[in-house]
Amino acid sequence: MIFNTYWFILFAAVVVPVYWLLRKSFLRLPFLAVACVVFHFHFAGPAGMAPIIALGVLTYAAGLTRNRLACAVGIALSVLALVFYKYIHFLTGGVLTLINPGWADAVEKSAKGILPGAPPLAVSFFVFEFVHYLYEVRKGAAPLKNPLQFVLFSIFFPTLVAGPIKRFQQFVPSLEEGARNVGMEDVAAGFRRIAIGFIKKVVIADNLTLAIAYYAPLTPDGSVAQFAAMTLTARWFVFILIAMRILMDFSGYSDIAIGLARLLGVKLPENFNWPYAAKSIQEFWQRWHISLSSWIRDYVYIPLGGSRHGLARKIFNGLFAFALCGLWHGPAWNFVVWGLYHGVGLAVCANYAAIPGLGPRLQGWLEKSPKLCWVSTQLFAWFGWLLFFYPLPQAIAMARLLFNA
Secondary structure, three states: OHHHOHHHHHHHHHHHHHHHHHOOHHHHHHHHHHHHHHHHHHHHHHHHHHHHHHHHHHHHHHHHHOOHHHHHHHHHHHHHHHHHHHHHHHHHHHHHHHHOHHHHHHHHHHHHOOOOOOOOOOHHHHHHHHHHHHHHHHHOOOOOOOHHHHHHHHHOHHHOOOOOOOOHHHHHHHHHHHHHHOOHHHHHHHHHHHHHHHHHHHHHHHHHHHHHHHHOOOOOOOOOHHHHOOOHHHHHHHHHHHHHHHHHHHHHHHHHHHHHHHHOOOOOOOOOOOHHHOOOHHHHHHHOOHHHHHHHHHHHHOOOOOOOOOHHHHHHHHHHHHHHHHHHOOOOHHHHHHHHHHHHHHHHHHHHHHOOOHHHHHHHHHHOOHHHHHHHHHHHHHHHHHHHHOOHHHHHHHHHHOOOO
16 A cells, blocks of 8 residues: 555655645646656656656647547557556466467567566556546547646546546546645545545554455465354354455545545545445445446446447446456456456346336335345345455355355
């Protein structure tokens, strides 16, 4: 976690007070841009910054043209960069090898000479925000002509590593307003939110991670012997700890980012809204990682046709969108399966009432049983975390052990 490193604490302890002391927006914004560049350079290095600079310049230039073809090319190049830097090994080793091992070896050897040791820092967030920007400009939104605004939208340091994923139409006005009018209310709200985030992430999530690693370790051979040796009650307790750990980790990081931005007068969108209070899979995704789920909806699901072309196409679009949502979290099959798992859950949740005869009766019964809706929703989501957290064989074995004394 970047936010609890000594370097970052010192960085924030210098940047935030200087930002407050400058007082004028025409001084604050250039200073903040320099601070963001320093932050990115420190954690990404020259090799990590170079591809992002290239994509940023391309995105900014394509947006200025307002040309539909230029914007489409910019979107395509950003997506290809993401695929190359983050997924090339997954595609060659997990997909292309099944088709033609020779092709896979050739692609892998060619990529090795170009790829850095690790994907550029936060490349997924950069690409999603660049795609959003060009898509909206292509639809008719006014581009960001001020390069300073575009730089700050691109590398705003609180959101750089773990979001929330920003929308430029909301972010830039908030940035400008914050630079003019950041006050004690913002500062107090920012520090409260940061404190909550650190409690969630460092105090709760990190300690839960240690407990889970002890009782249900992620093993190279996929063994579940330690989990199997526990009592059934203890297994369910660890299962709950996994769900709590993921929520505290993800939402804690978002809280810190939102709080840091608020110290600068910038109001970021909420990313988590009590997802474990949801009573349906649809509601869960309206509350969980909101900036990601809304991005997937607006820039994958709806452009594919959404629900406009019949039930079969609607289900396919949802499955495809959520497979990408899963893959966005990492280049591994368990993430793809986790995405498809939720895609199937959403398809059932959205369409079961249309089943002749049974559907309306089942819907009426569930509407009268909110506690059952809540329990079934949470169990569905929490079993999904096994797919998210562990390789598929280990996740399936652990799920079975929850019902086998």
